[in-house]
Every structure is written in structure tokens, then in C-alpha cells.
Amino acid sequence: MEAVNLLSSNKYTEKQIGYLFISVLVNSNSDLxxxxxxxxxxxxxxxxxxxxxLALHCIANVGSRxxxxxxxxxIPRILVAGDTMDSVKQSAAxxxxxxxxxxxxxxxxxxxxxxxxxxxxxxxxxxxxxxxxLITTLAQKSPDDxxxxxxxxxxxxxxxxxxxxxxxxxxxxR
Numbered sequence: 256m257e258a259v260n261l262l263s264s265n266k267y268t269e270k271q272i273g274y275l276f277i278s279v280l281v282n283s284n285s286d287l288x289x290x291x292x293x294x295x296x297x298x299x300x301x302x303x304x305x306x307x308x309l310a311l312h313c314i315a316n317v318g319s320r321x322x323x324x325x326x327x328x329x330i331p332r333i334l335v336a337g338d339t340m341d342s343v344k345q346s347a348a349x350x351x352x353x354x355x356x357x358x359x360x361x362x363x364x365x366x367x368x369x370x371x372x373x374x375x376x377x378x379x380x381x382x383x384x385x386x387x388x389l390i391t392t393l394a395q396k397s398p399d400d401x402x403x404x405x406x407x408x409x410x411x412x413x414x415x416x417x418x419x420x421x422x423x424x425x426x427x428x429r
Contacts (some may be wrong), residue, residue, distance in 0.1 A: 259294060278313050291313075304343050344377070
């Protein structure tokens with residue numbers, strides 16, 4: 256119960272300890288899941304990227320069906336929102352990937368799937384790699400929704416390759 260109380264703290268260290276305790280020691284059938292879900296909802300709504308990352312990591316680590324039911328609709332919105340920071344996008348993509356693996360029937364396919372493909376053009380390589388993992392898994396579930404991702408992935412790989420060649424050339428010519 257004390258760990259749940261730590262989630263409502265505004266101090267990072269206390270909140271981190273609460274999430275760590277929940278991630279490691281609370282099982283998915285615990286009576287505290289509803290209280291934990293409320294604390295997580297508050298942190299996801301806070302728009303504080305540090306607290307959002309802690310909440311997303313907890314959801315992914317616990318990965319219970321109850322958490323998938325509670326957050327499977329919220330996480331895609333966070334992932335494709337224009338004002339979401341890169342580190343949160345990365346965590347949201349990986350969290351959604353974990354939820355899809357544990358409860359694939361609860362992850363809704365919707366308008367966000369077309370927008371997640373455009374994360375392949377993101378400047379942050381961590382966002383691109385986590386989006387790629389998510390798209391690969393979702394494309395196995397619904398291939399028609401992700402046909403456009405092939406051309407974007409090829410274009411991105413070409414840009415990465417060209418960038419790498421340019422860096423290699425500039426190092427060799429010095």
C-alpha cells in the first residue's frame with residue numbers, strides 16, 4: 256500500500272521507488288491494481304515527461320491484462336501526439352509493443368496506425384527503432400494497414416546509409 260502512496264508524490268525519487276516496487280513485486284492479480292492504475296493515469300495525464308516515462312515503464316513491466324484494458328487506448332494517443340517528447344514516444348512505442356504481446360486482442364487498431372508509420376521519419380533514432388519494432392509486430396496482425404511503411408522504411412535506411420558513408424568519407428579525408 257505504501258508503494259501506491261509513493262506514486263502520488265511529486266518527488267522523482269519517491270515516485271521511482273514506488274514504480275520500481277510495483278514493477279517487481281506486485282503481481283497482475285493484486286487487489287491494488289485499480290489504485291495503481293489511478294496513479295499511472297495521473298502521471299500519464301501530467302505531461303511531465305519523466306513521470307510519463309516511469310508510468311509507461313511500469314505498464315510494460317507489469318504487462319497485465321488489466322493494465323492493457325486500462326491503457327491500450329491511451330498509449331497510442333501519447334505515441335502519435337505532436338507535442339510528446341521523443342523519450343516518451345520511444346517508451347510509448349515499446350510499452351504498446353509489450354501490451355500487444357501480452358494481450359493482442361486489447362490493442363485497438365485505428366487511425367493512429369497510419370500516423371505511427373510516420374515515426375519512421377523522426378529525427379530521434381530511438382523513436383525510429385522502437386516504432387520499427389512496433390510496426391513490425393502490428394504488420395503481422397494487420398498487413399494491409401502498414402503497406403505504406405515499406406517505402407518509408409527503405410527511404411529511412413537509405414538516409415542512414417548515406418549519412419554513415421558521409422561520416423566515413425569525412426573521417427578518411429582528414
